[in-house]
Structures are given as structure tokens and as C-alpha cells.
Amino acid sequence: MRPDPFHLRPARMHEAEGSGRRAFAVFQAARHPGPLVWILPAHAPQMPMLPGLPPGIASRLHLLRPKGEIDLMWATEESLRAAPVGLVIAEPEKPLSLIAGRRLQLAAEAGQTTGLMLIREGAGSNAAETRWRCEPLATDAADSTLHRWSLIKNKKGTIGLRTLHWDGTSAAFDLVSTAGERHEPAPPPRPGAVRADLAFGQCRPPALPDP
Amino acid sequence: MSRGMALADARAICPDLATRPAGLAREAAALAGLRRWAGRYAPMVAADGPDGLIADITGVAHLFGSEEELRADLHARLDRAGLTAASAIAGSRGAAHALARHGGGIVTEGALAEGVGRLPVSALRIDHATAEALARVGLTRIADLTALPRAPLARRFGPGLVLRLDQVLGHQPEPVAADPDPPHFGVRMTLPEPIGLQADVMAGLARLLDRLCRMLSLHHRGARRLRLELRRVDRGTAHIEIGLARPLRDPDRIAALFVKGVQEIDAGFGIDALRLSATVTEPLAPEQIGGGVAVRGEDALADLVSRLGNRIGFDRVLRLLPADSRIPERSFLIAPAAYSAPAPEPPHRGPARPITLFPPEPVSAVSGHPPARFRWRRMDFATLRAIGPERIAPEWWLDDPAWRTGLRDYWRIETKQGPRLWLFHTPQAPGWQVQGEFA
Numbered sequence A: 001m002r003p004d005p006f007h008l009r010p011a012r013m014h015e016a017e018g019s020g021r022r023a024f025a026v027f028q029a030a031r032h033p034g035p036l037v038w039i040l041p042a043h044a045p046q047m048p049m050l051p052g053l054p055p056g057i058a059s060r061l062h063l064l065r066p067k068g069e070i071d072l073m074w075a076t077e078e079s080l081r082a083a084p085v086g087l088v089i090a091e092p093e094k095p096l097s098l099i100a101g102r103r104l105q106l107a108a109e110a111g112q113t114t115g116l117m118l119i120r121e122g123a124g125s126n127a128a129e130t131r132w133r134c135e136p137l138a139t140d141a142a143d144s145t146l147h148r149w150s151l152i153k154n155k156k157g158t159i160g161l162r163t164l165h166w167d168g169t170s171a172a173f174d175l176v177s178t179a180g181e182r183h184e185p186a187p188p189p190r191p192g193a194v195r196a197d198l199a200f201g202q203c204r205p206p207a208l209p210d211p
Numbered sequence B: 001m002s003r004g005m006a007l008a009d010a011r012a013i014c015p016d017l018a019t020r021p022a023g024l025a026r027e028a029a030a031l032a033g034l035r036r037w038a039g040r041y042a043p044m045v046a047a048d049g050p051d052g053l054i055a056d057i058t059g060v061a062h063l064f065g066s067e068e069e070l071r072a073d074l075h076a077r078l079d080r081a082g083l084t085a086a087s088a089i090a091g092s093r094g095a096a097h098a099l100a101r102h103g104g105g106i107v108t109e110g111a112l113a114e115g116v117g118r119l120p121v122s123a124l125r126i127d128h129a130t131a132e133a134l135a136r137v138g139l140t141r142i143a144d145l146t147a148l149p150r151a152p153l154a155r156r157f158g159p160g161l162v163l164r165l166d167q168v169l170g171h172q173p174e175p176v177a178a179d180p181d182p183p184h185f186g187v188r189m190t191l192p193e194p195i196g197l198q199a200d201v202m203a204g205l206a207r208l209l210d211r212l213c214r215m216l217s218l219h220h221r222g223a224r225r226l227r228l229e230l231r232r233v234d235r236g237t238a239h240i241e242i243g244l245a246r247p248l249r250d251p252d253r254i255a256a257l258f259v260k261g262v263q264e265i266d267a268g269f270g271i272d273a274l275r276l277s278a279t280v281t282e283p284l285a286p287e288q289i290g291g292g293v294a295v296r297g298e299d300a301l302a303d304l305v306s307r308l309g310n311r312i313g314f315d316r317v318l319r320l321l322p323a324d325s326r327i328p329e330r331s332f333l334i335a336p337a338a339y340s341a342p343a344p345e346p347p348h349r350g351p352a353r354p355i356t357l358f359p360p361e362p363v364s365a366v367s368g369h370p371p372a373r374f375r376w377r378r379m380d381f382a383t384l385r386a387i388g389p390e391r392i393a394p395e396w397w398l399d400d401p402a403w404r405t406g407l408r409d410y411w412r413i414e415t416k417q418g419p420r421l422w423l424f425h426t427p428q429a430p431g432w433q434v435q436g437e438f439a
Helices: A021-031 A070-079 A096-110 B007-013 B024-040 B067-080 B095-102 B112-117 B127-135 B142-146 B150-156 B159-170 B198-218 B251-262 B294-314
Strands: A011-019 A036-039 A061-064 A087-090 A112-117 A128-136 A147-153 A159-163 A174-178 B044-047 B053-056 B186-195 B221-232 B237-248 B272-285 B318-321 B331-335 B356-362 B364-367 B373-376 B380-394 B408-415 B420-425 B431-436
Touching: A011 A021, A011 A096, A021 A036, A021 A087, A021 A112, A021 A128, A021 A147, A036 A070, A061 B294, A070 A087, A070 A096, A070 A112, A070 B294, A096 A112, A174 B237, A174 B318, B024 B044, B053 B095, B095 B159, B112 B159, B127 B159, B127 B318, B142 B294, B150 B159, B186 B198, B198 B221, B198 B251, B198 B272, B221 B251, B237 B251, B237 B272, B237 B294, B251 B373, B272 B373, B294 B318, B380 B420
Parallel strands: A011 A112, A011 A128, A036 A061, A036 A087, A087 A112
Antiparallel strands: A061 B318, A128 A147, A147 A159, A159 A174, B044 B053, B186 B272, B221 B237, B221 B272, B318 B331, B356 B431, B364 B373, B373 B380, B380 B408, B408 B420, B420 B431
């Protein structure tokens, strides 16, 4: 089986930026078992909407709305240190300093918890394990929801650009291979086929060893 | 005027009657307070109906001099407190009950039948129908009943009447069963020498917590809020209050939550007394210790919620719960995690919903219906595809200011720039607004 391209290395802190970062966070939440913690500032207008989330997330989700950046960072660190939590998603307002990033990394290691920071463009920390730029893409097909999630920083592996279909109703996704990045021979051409889909659908979130 | 009279009848007699609704809960609380106070006269004091107290003063009267002096002392103290009370002392509980409600007084030892003989039969704690039946045959006073043979009386009016009569005359025992006091979950410790080090305070706290948790487990309860009061040498007090995400009586896990509070207090010249009380407790049944991985994970999660709640506030640690409404804002509830249980979400039916929701933001520079181009958050968008409309009508039974604009037609607008937005149009007050973003 091919390694899962969107697998977040466990017990590390990751970052996601771009306008599709919340979709990426929901996607990762659906793939991580165990309790979820989503930390957003008290004055943030946007909230996760329960009927729109993939099934099985809302009952595991804890929403923290701390007042102020210091409490937010504290709550993030504390949640990362707690062993039973599966994934911590935080939306810090200010750029993460190297110290803050390193502390979160240590907390994630101590609690064996994966962290995902939803940051503004370029507001990340050098301590992050991976950084993703997430953008929704327009498509011509009526029934597709196209995303471009590119890995722009990776401490222990290659970076790359991935385009996929993910409709936001489950953890399953459908990878669109781009030219030069084909993983296996192209399927025989179908009449009227618009896009070349890779047979990668229904990918379950596996616990894979690091490459 | 009498008790139990209809209000209309009372108004007919006295048109200027001032009336107040009865505060039954407050009356009961006042009576409970009075019951605690009455403990100074007897070891056993119990509530006797909604408006009376009964005390077993066997062997107590000589401490006050005599029964007369005891009763005089009671009345003097109640008068000083502004309470009007009637009281009676008698050899049996039934007689004291009857006499207190019909004039009061003291029935001397051995003169029970004479003492209560003049009272009406209704003083016997019998129901209204029996009292009326007795009056119909001409038996109005207790003395009339004592002279009669028992068997025909029981056959005609039931065994209840004879039992009550025996209780008044002292032939049937009737003990005063005082309700147990609700347990008080508070412990304290006084120190011979003042302490000031954090480690010392934590050690004292550990000892108090051990005692408190033992008391809690004895009563099968768990603390939900705890308050630690530290008295300083200069008579000042510092207090630390913590909340718990769920009922708990594990000393180590509670002590961990106090660490931050103890670090922050000012010990001054030293602390010489500690008092710990569980201000809010909830039932907590004994559990098998150990448990599996799931139980330990649940415990650790509850500890996390406690830690977070004590710093950022329990109203900021939230949970999403499903709700039954078509209105997007009310289609789910946001409830404090410490005071709610997770609920499985119902399967979603109908048109898709966005993953994030925010308060409606108006869009500008709209052209077309549905908009072919629009401007939102200082970005220009061109519509690639519009799916809709889905009409949602306001819930008229709730007056929501956000829905004063009337009906809403929701559209899923896929833009050429990428974002897939949830727009709505208000036909009754024309305008377009964005309320959510799809995955």
C-alpha cells in the first residue's frame, strides 16, 4: 500500500495556511480517532457548523474559546500535553515565534498528541513539522469539490503539491494526479472522461510508519 | 377568618385584605433553620407538618429549671426574634401536638387524659370525614371518646381513630424521629506555627483533602466545586476556588488543580489555619478502580476540561450538540462541556451545509440573481456555479433580531476564485449576505 499523502506525523505540531485551512482541519479531524480539541479566539466570528461536519466529529469535539492570545497558547499547550486527545486544532492570531513553536512541539511529544495550527499566511514557526498551503479550487465538473493542498515545508520528507476531491462528508478522498506526479499507469481512456482519477478513493486513515 | 378559607370568602368579610402568594419553599427553609436552632432544647427535634416542630425533651427540663421555665425561655427567645409561636409540653407526642394547636400549655405528668380531654376531636390528627362523623353522633371532645368502649369505636370509625386516641393518651409509643442533618462537606486545620511555603500549604491541603474525600465517599458523593480558605496571622483571609468538570473525590487529582491558585496567593506573615469545603457536590456512586483504557482516557479528558475550565472559564470549554431547527444558527447548540454530555448527531438530510458558519456579512457590487459577480471581504468573486435556492422561513414563535428581514433563500455559490460560499438572499428586504463557507 502506498503511503498516505495527507498523513500527519503523530506526536508533532503541524501548520496549515491559506483560505482552505479549516477544510483541511476538518479533513484531518475526520481521520484522527479520539477526542478532538478545536481552539479559537473568543472573538472569532466563524464556528464549526455541526450539520456540515462529517459524521462522528461533533460528538468528539471540544471547542475552546479562550480570551486573549496568551490563554489560547496555554490552552493549546495544555491540550497537546493531555494524552487522550487525538488532534488539537488551534487558530492563533499572531505569528508563532520559534519559542512558541518549539514549546508546542515539546508538548505534542510529551502527550503523544498531534497538533494542527491554522495560521495566517507566513505566520508560522520554524519549529513546525510540516506546513500545508490549502486552497479550494474551482472545477468545471458539477459534482466535485476540488482542493489543492500543497506541502510547502516538511522536516522529514519531500514537499509537493496535491490536488484532490474531497466533498466534506467523510474521511474518504479522491486524489487527482497531476502531470509528472503520476503514481501508477493511467487507466484506459474512457469515452467522455474529463479527468484522470487515480484509483485512490475510499482511503481510510491508516496508522502508517514514517517513510 | 380561619386557615384554609377560600380567598373570595375572606375578601367578602374583609374587603381591604392584603394578600401575598405563599412562599412554600422559603417557609420550609425557615422552618429548617428554626429546627436547627431548636436543637438547643433537645437532642431530637423533627419537623411536625409544614408549620410545626416537635422536640423530645425527656430528661432535659431540669437543665432549664423546670418545664415552665423551659417553655418561658423558648417563648422569650422567639419573641425577641420577632416570631409568634404557640407551644405545649405533654407526656405524649400526640397530646403535645393537639395542645400546641389549641391554646398551648403544659400537661403535668400523669394527667394526660384530663389535660387533653377538653380539646375537640379534630385535634386528634384524624381526617375531616371521621371528625364530621364523630360530631354527627355527638362526640365533640376527646373526653367523650375516652369513656367509650374501644371495640365498637374501631368497628364504626376504623382503626385509625383508636390508634390516634391511644397515641394521644400515651398507650401507643410514638417516638420523635429527627431527620438526619444533611452532611456538611467541610474540614479545617489549625496550625500551631504559621506556614508560608507553597509545599507546606500543599501538604496541609493534602491532609484536608484526604479527610474530605473520605467523607465524600462515605456519602457516595463527589465534589463539583471546592473552596479553600487560608487564614493569615494578621486575620486576613485568602481563598481559592476551583471547579471540576465532573464529580470527583480523588485527592491527588483535586490537589493538582489547586497548585496554580496556591502559587498566586499572598501568604503575608504566614498562614495559621486552613479550611476546605466542597460547596457543590453531586451524587457519585462507587466505581470499580482500575478500569480499562477507555475509563482512564475519560478520566484524563475530564481532568483536562477541569484544568482548562479553571483557567479560561468553564463557559469557554464548549461542546456542539445537535438541535432540532432549520434555522442555521439554531441547528446546533453550543453548551459548556462540563455541564453536558456528548450526544450523537442525527444523520444529516437535505441540502448540504457549510463546515464553518459566521454571522451574516453583506456582499457589495452584486450583479444578477443569483449574483454573477460580487464583492466580499474586499475580494472580487465571479460565480462559476450556483446551486439553490433553499428557502428557509424564520421561526415566527421566536423573535430573533437577525431574522427580522424575513424569508431567506440560501444558495451555494461556487466561485471561479475557488471558495465555495453559502449566500442568502432576503426577498422581503432585497440584499445578499454570506453566512458560511463550504469545504
